[in-house]
Amino acid sequence: MVGLAIQDLSVRYGRTEIISGISADIPSGGGLTAVIGPNAAGKSSFFKRIAGLAKGNGKVISVDGKQGGKGIAYMPQDSTCNAVLSVYESVLMAAKQGSGWQVEDRELAEIDRLLTSLKIAPWAFKNLGELSGGQRQLVAIAQALIRKPEILLMDEPTSALDLYRQIEVLTFMAGLAKTNGMLVMIALHDLNHALRYCEHTLVIADGRLVASGRSEDVITSDLLRDIYRVEARIERCSQDRPLVIVDSALN
Template sequence: MHLSVENLTFGYGSKPILKGVRIDGIGAGKVAAIIGPNAAGKSTLFKCLAGILKGTGNIFYDGRPIEAFRREEITKHVTYLPQEGASNAVLTVFEAILLARQFSVSWRVSDDDLVTVSETMEALEIADFALRYLNELSGGQRQMVSIAQALVRNPDVLLMDEPTNSLDLQRQLEVLSIVRKATKAKGMTTLIALHDLNLASRYADQFVVMSDGMVYASGRAESVLTPQMLEDIYGVHAEVSIDSHGQTVVTPMCSARNRIANRRPEYAQLAV
């Protein structure tokens, strides 16, 4: 499902959060990394794309404005995984993931539902604690359950807000690999908010860089992950290179503030 955004604006009272966001297009089978510093507006953007918040401007799915979709249509086509993760409901892991397959009040569990849940748990390697209760899990395990809940819905559009938080490095690589493969195999449109730029470079097809509620730049890693962008948006001095696999690699060197301070004579005198 093709996604595009035109002049999306949203705020809480008199405080603007999104300021004319434009995304020209993210197509089916593509993974887009939404990157930017804290408070850039990434989570608010996802909530608007999921129909949870309503701003001004336009959001289009396959050329159709979001306002033209009924609430149940949005719920069926778009899955949003927030940062908060799985709840503390008194459910087993299997029950919580199965419940995520519910699309209507009249829903009945089918063989397909059971197979989808089982296969997803196996792929994410969480089947071993299928019968444990959510409140017995570690933060990382609960995050894996949340990711499974998102994937079993087989959405057309998948919005994942920092899904690798609380996960160790191995799990981060595994999860993003599974999400990328599912995106390609099922023709999903996937947007992932990430802070790790090198992980984003490895798994994303395109980037949207946000800062202060606006889009600073968008495109492929090699055109977006530049030393100038990293200084402008993240306030860091960094080196950018291409590794032996053709991936763009970011190596942060120091805070841009420290770099400026090191040039000041008074700073040098203090260090003597």
């Protein structure tokens, strides 16, 4: 099972430092890790730096000693869309990225299983340009997973999905992380989703890591007041699950 050690990570664009001195140990195999924080906190830059797509100081080391972007797949908020390709073709191209173009029956069977698991097989031969934003988001998840990464970084993968699909995708990814021992980090804005589906949570604000640990320990009324500027309570529902209840925004 792959874990991740992040040591003094920074990202700078020109003279502006976006991420500064983030260090954290990310567990794997126990479920999802949420990355939360206000808009423009630096979550996307943090993911890009881990994936080797942004430059900066610090180190990203997996427990097997690999550094940089090896074995890491990054799913950005806005996936590029080649409207000429069908869904199936786009996933096949993702599977063959960095390898030869000879296609084996085994690879086609893997694509079939993945599209079925994500319940997008009916769209297999639709062009990407025909799909809604939410549908393209699900295809982007398939493109990331078909590469069989050890570490998967998902930047707001549910932002364009309806509530049913959000629950479906988060349940699927949580199961995949536990079953396959994959390290999956997901940037989320819905804090109740972080509490429900993510075992571990990192909080980034103003480009710095302000909290890290078990989701229930990290997402507190004090954190919501200090970081999100809202007055809120964490209460337990009838199934004894924690819920964020926001009372008001602070001036």
